[in-house]
Amino acid sequence: MDLVDHFALAASNASYDALSPAAAEAAKKSVLDVLGVILAASGMEPEVTGLIDLVRETGGQEEATIVSCSGRYPAAASAFANGAMAHCLDFDDLTPWGHHCSSSIVPAVLAVAERAGNVHGRDVITAVAVGQDLFTRLRRNIDWRREWNLSTVFGVYAATAAAGRVLGLPSEQVAHALGIASMHSAGMTEMIAGTSSDLHGMYAGFSARGAVEAVLLAQRGVTGIPQLFEGDYGVFASYFQGQFDRAAMLEGLGEDFRGADTEYKAWPCVGTSHSHIKATIDLVANHGLTGAQIKEIRLYVGDYHELTCRPLEARRAPKSRADAQYSLPYLVAVAAVRGGIDVSDFTEDALRNEDVLRTAAKVVPIPDPALNWHTELPLGRVRILTEDGRSVEAVGDRVPGSASAPLTWDALEAKFANCAAVAAAPPSSRDLRQLKSGIRELEGCADVGQLIRLVAAPAPVVGASTGVM
Secondary structure, three states: OOHHHHHHHHHHHOOHHHOOHHHHHHHHHHHHHHHHHHHHHHHHOHHHHHHHHHHHHHOOOOOEOOOOOOOOEOHHHHHHHHHHHHHOOOOOOEOOOOOOOHHHHHHHHHHHHHHHOOOOHHHHHHHHHHHHHHHHHHHHOEOOOOOEOHHHHOHHHHHHHHHHHHHOOOHHHHHHHHHHHHHHOOOEOHHHHOOOOOHHHHHHHHHHHHHHHHHHHHHOOOOOOOOOOOOOOOHHHHHHOOOEOHHHHHOOOOOOOHHHHOEOOOOOOOHHHHHHHHHHHHHHHHHOOOHHHEEEEEEEEOHHHHHOOOOHHHHHOOOOHHHHHOOHHHHHHHHHHHOOOOHHHHOOOHHHOHHHHHHHOOEEEEEOHHHOOOOOOOOOEEEEEEOOOOEEEEEOOOOOOOOOOOOOHHHHHHHHHHHHHOOOOOOOHHHHHHHHHHHHOHHHOOOHHHHHHHHOOOOOOOOOOOOOO
16 A cells, blocks of 8 residues: 555544543644634734635635634635634744644644534544644655755645544545645745745645645545555655655554644744754853843854855844744844843834844854754754853753743643734633633533634624724
C-alpha cells in the first residue's frame, strides 16, 4: 500500500481511548490557543479584512461560525476565514522542529464539526490529535528542501485527515480526500522570507479551506490519487527528490500520537526568533542594561535566522506588522528596550517607536553555520557590547512555551483572555469563562458547535453600526 492508505486507515480508526493523556491534552490546548489567536487577529489584523469581506459577500449555506462575525457561513468559507486569522499574528502553536499545523487543522475541524452537528468533544480531540500526528510524521521524516513552506505543503494533509475523522469517513474515503487535498498542497518559503506580502500571515486559510473541500468531495464519491505519496511522480518525488524515511513514518502509527510535543508561543512572532529574544531579555535583565547603554547587539545566525535579517535595513525598520513579526533585528530590539514582547508591539504606532528603531539600528547579524536549521530548531546566541566597554553574551535556552519551559493551562488561559480582549467582538465575561472551562474539559462536551458559536459576534441591530468585521 502507498502511505496514503496507511495514513487514511490510521485516521479512520483513531479513537479517543487510544490517545495518550499528553496527546489529548495537546489537542485541547491547540483548540484553545488557535481560537484565542483568531479572536485577537479579528480585531488587530487589517490584512484579513478583504478576505472576510469576500467570504461574507459570497455567503451560502449557513453551516459554521466565523470568529467575531455575525451569521453563519459554508463550512469551507468558515475554515478559510478562521484559518487566515489563525496564523496572521504568528502567535499559533508549532512543532519543536518548526512549522505550524494547528492553524490549518483546528479551523477545518471546527468547521466540519459545526456543519455535521452534535459532534462530541472527544471526536474533536481525536481529530486534532490525528492531524498533529500526521503532520509530525511527515515533517520529521523527509529531506526538507527549504524552498517549500511545510506548514501548508503538509498542513493541508494533516487538516484533511483530521476533518475526515470528524465526519467519520471510512478509510477509503479519507485516502481519496488526501489525494484531493494535494490540489491545495502548496506554498513557497519566499512568501514568508520576503517582505510586504499579506499571504505571510493568512496562508493557513488556504490549507484549512482545501481540507474541508477535500473531505466533502470525497464524501460525495470523488476519487483521489492511489499512489499519492510514493508514486513515481507523487508527493515525495515531486517535492523532496524522493528522500523520505518510510519506516519512521509508519512506526507506531495509530498508537503513538506525536502531537504531544506541540509547543505554544508566549510571544507573537516567528518561532525561530524566540531563542534570540530570550537571550536578549536575559542579558538586559541580568546586567541592568538600557537601550542607551547598548553600543551593538551581535546576533549569531544560521541559514534560516539569516532570512529574517535581510535586507538588513528593511528588517531594522519594518513597515508592516507581518514584516515586523518576521524581522529578527526588530524583535530583538523590542526585547532589549521593553524586556519582553506582546501584541501591542506590532501596532502602527509601535513600529515607529524611536527607542526601538535606534536599538534595531545597532543590531548586527553574524553568520554561524553551527546554527543552521536541519531538524531541531537551533538555540540563538546573542552578544551585547556596551558603551562603557563591556561584552556580555548568552544563549537563549528555556524559551517560554518550549519543552524545557512549557506553558501551563493557566498560562494558556491567560493568553486566551488577553487575545479575546482585543477581538473585533470580544466574548462577554460569562462566555469567556464558558469557553475556557469548556475547552479545558472538552472531552465532556456533547456538542462542540454550541461552544464554538460563543465566539461569533451578536447579530447587528438593523440600522446600527456595530464595528464588527
